[in-house]
Amino acid sequence: MVSIKDIAKKAGVSISTVSYALNGNPKVxxxxASKILAIANELNYIPNAAARSLKKQETKIIGVFLTNYGGAFYGQLLQGMQEALSMKGYELIVCSGRESHRFLPERMIDGAIILDVTFSSEELINYANRGHKLVVMDRELDHPNINQVLLDNKAGATLAIDYLVEKGHQKLYVVTGPDCSYDANQRLHAARQAVKRYGHIQYTEIGGNFNKPAGEHAAEQIVNEYTEPAAVFCLNDEMAIGMYNYLDKTNLRVGEHIHIFGFDNIEVSQYIRPRLASIDYSEQKWGAVAAEHLLKLLADESVENERIYVSLIEGDSVKKVQ
Structure with missing residues (x-):
C-alpha cells in the first residue's frame, strides 16, 4: 500500500509537508500542494481511515457486505460469522449500500465477506489486485486474494425437482428469484436442467424476487390458472411463505391442490402447517466457514474454495399424486 512516506520521497519534501498538502493546510x-497531489494521484494513494492502527496495519474488524437486511435469512448466517471471528479476536460490522464500499480501499476493515450484488466482479478483482483479502459467497472469482464459499445450489434444485417428479407431479411451476442473484440463477439453471430429463413435465416459470409479495403474486397466477393439482418450486422459503399467505384466503389447500417446495429451510418454515418441504443447509455453518477462510487469507495461509452441502427436508406441503 502506498503511504505518505512514498509520496514524500518522490516529491522531495518532508512527511509533514505531504500530510499538510493532503489535508488542505494553508502552511503549504x-x-x-499541487505537485504533491499530482504525485499522490500518480501513485494511486488512498487515505487510510484506520490511521490509528497504522503501526500494525490492522483494525481487527471484518466487514460483511449484504445487498439488504430484509427477510429472515441473515440471522444465523451473521451469527456464524460473529462467533468464528470473535474466537480470533476480531469484530464484525455489517454493511450495505454503495457508499460502504469505501471501507475497503480506505482500510477501515482488514478484510471483507461479500454477499452483495452492488459490488461488480471487476471492482472486487481491482481490490484484490491491491492486496485486499476477500471471501465471496455470491459469485465465482479466481484470484489468489479471493476465496469462494458457495452453496451447492445445483444439488439443491436438482433434489427438489426430482422429489416433486417422484411424487407423481406432472404440472410444475418454478418461482424464480432476482435476476442479479447468483444463488437464484444457479438454482434456476439447475431446475431447468433437471426438468429436461423428464420430457412429460408441463413446466412454467413465474418471475419472483425472493420476498413474500412475490410468492403471493405467484400464488394468484397459479390460482387463476388452476385446473388440476400442481407443484411449485419456490427458489427460496420467503416466497413459499408468501404463497401460503395468499392460498389461505382461497378454497385451494397446500398439500392437496397446490404442492409447495422451498429452499433455505429458514426457521419459520418449520412451524407453518402443513410443514414446508425445503432444501436445508446450515446458514450458521456457511457464515462460520466464510469467516474462517477470510482469517486464513489474512494470515497468508493456504485455503481452498469450499462448497456448502445441502439436503432435502420432507414436509406435508408436498404429497404424492396419482
Missing part, C-alpha cells in the same frame, strides 16, 4: 503553498 499552492504550487507545492
Amino acid at each position: 503553498t499552492e504550487e507545492t
